[in-house]
């Protein structure tokens with residue numbers, strides 16, 4: 068029998084954060100992980116995270132993962148068991164059984180924190196089991212962990228953040244994305260993620276679904292069809308798309324087997340992804356000794372999972388240490404979580420959490436509607452109206468270089484604010500607000516460009532020469548162009564508008580591989596040119 | 604028409620959407636019954652992939668909301684069983 | 698195909714090793730799963746389903762779905778998406794029941 072104060076099940080973002088919260092407070096902690104490595108979804112996330120500075124927004128998921136994992140390994144209070152599968156919890160004797168290398172281990176923890184994450188939902192369509200149809204997680208595992216291309220031409224099903232991000236990552240891995248289809252009339256994920264892939268020329272089909280996969284031994288194509296407002300297929304709109312991979316990104320379901328086996332009270336809440344454990348705001352379930360955190364408590368972004376992990380860890384630990392300092396931290400985390408969920412994009416999770424326990428309201432406030440314009444949510448491409456709303460006045464445009472922030476949807480994110488050395492960008496008190504730029508303060512230094520996780524900031528120098536302007540843009544593809552190189556200059560839909568000359572390539576350690584490329588173009592295109600493509 | 608026998612609900616046991624729909628129409632509207640008959644969810648994946656699809660189908664055909672269907676599923680958990688009853692007492696002391 | 702250059706990531710591959718899949722010699726790097734190595738070689742059909750004889754390949758890649766079961770060194774029903782390739786391994790496709798075809 069192995070005695071421990073805390074046993075954490077699951078080595079993803081939530082579990083790691085929970086274990087660290089306990090370990091940092093000198094509490095004996097065991098962390099078990101089913102696979103032979105830590106990190107869960109975090110180690111596949113090559114993109115920069117949203118959120119606020121405190122949660123390391125603006126840093127790539129993989130960098131956050133590295134730091135957390137190093138800390139776990141260094142912390143003497145945390146015992147790590149890899150390749151260890153949770154079997155079950157026996158409430159009466161408070162025994163937790165684990166299988167490791169064919170051997171059964173028995174733990175007797177004072178408190179349990181379950182953070183087993185989620186699994187991907189599947190979808191019913193003809194030939195949905197053909198080789199070449201993969202879950203988005205599988206695609207990410209192949210390309211971001213093992214460095215293997217999953218296919219050459221991928222059709223993405225689902226436009227939630229995962230679908231959009233994986234599409235972008237596929238292109239970074241040198242794979243073509245032939246389209247993203249979405250059954251709903253609007254993009255599911257953050258519009259800035261959609262804008263990124265639109266700029267790379269990826270078509271987006273909202274109100275569309277997949278009807279069948281085509282192929283005998285493996286995928287050679289897909290048939291998609293348009294849906295009407297009531298989600299019925301519109302006859303005659305079938306379209307064939309050539310591809311060798313269909314990537315499913317249609318949502319996640321909490322992985323709750325251990326909890327339901329242990330006898331925790333469960334409830335079905337579609338907004339949280341399916342069946343979730345009933346819990347209070349300290350992450351404690353109906354069984355006093357069991358806490359939960361992360362996706363199994365409701366599907367959300369990794370940032371929320373890390374906060375929930377820390378919260379569960381501190382609350383569980385606090386039952387036997389009772390530390391005033393930690394009480395303050397607990398309140399702070401709760402507050403941060405609330406802020407993260409309070410914008411229009413958090414309305415689903417808020418309504419889900421409010422259903423979690425009768426009588427307890429998690430959220431009083433929160434905004435359900437944003438100020439962005441309809442078309443943008445459908446296409447990921449800002450409308451003329453959107454664009455006019457952010458341009459400085461004619462005089463300022465013509466003076467010196469200025470930053471242009473093409474971020475039109477209220478999401479919990481503020482690295483732009485924190486990375487402007489001149490304090491030109493503000494969001495007011497709510498990080499869900501749209502960033503505003505004070506053009507009298509903006510010097511055109513460009514520091515903000517590479518820190519924006521939405522890659523939504525551009526720098527314009529309207530009067531670069533008599534007839535030309537330059538646009539500086541974030542660039543995360545290979546190969547990186549050389550100064551002086553002539554490239555194709557693309558618009559917000561990835562269409563070529565003109566040829567342009569690269570006049571500057573900025574890259575340094577601090578930018579962590581988001582290079583900034585400045586390209587010279589005829590003046591008339593300064594508000595059109597938003598991407599480049601190298602000429603072979 | 605959608606070819607329901609070409610849509611796989613459970614990979615482990617090769618159960619198709621047609622199989623599931625036929626069972627529901629024949630009156631099997633409890634997920635546990637369907638699982639027992641088709642062995643859906645008994646394979647190595649433990650019903651992770653098929654569970655939600657079956658629930659949705661039952662809900663669509665019977666009109667009972669998924670929330671209600673999940674509730675009726677809850678069998679007595681093994682949390683109620685003592686560890687010693689499962690393994691026989693004092694066998695391996697680590 | 699393996700990704701040689703990536704704008705964000707660097708892949709530190711282990712020692713080059715070989716295993717046998719249905720009689721074919723497959724290259725892998727230590728640390729890779731069998732599934733990753735097969736994929737890198739363009740092999741995406743892993744087995745045939747038990748009753749309906751449908752072709753199957755990878756699906757979840759995290760050991761949850763059973764779509765990728767193969768016989769590895771004589772052990773049937775091995776999830777090759779989470780099993781690391783080792784020098785000299787003998788890997789066979791099978792139907793998911795674990796009956797060997799040969």
Ligand code: SF4
Pocket residue numbers: 469470486487488489490491492504508509510511512513514515516526
């Ligand atoms: S360009 Fe420089 S001064 Fe202007 S908003 Fe960006 S960081 Fe601030």
Ligand code: SF4
Pocket residue numbers: 259472473474480481482483484502518519520521522523524
């Ligand atoms: S512009 Fe600011 S708020 Fe918008 S995505 Fe970029 S960093 Fe976040």
Ligand code: FES
Pocket residue numbers: 754755756757758759760761762763764765766776777778779
């Ligand atoms: S691909 Fe799902 S278990 Fe291996």
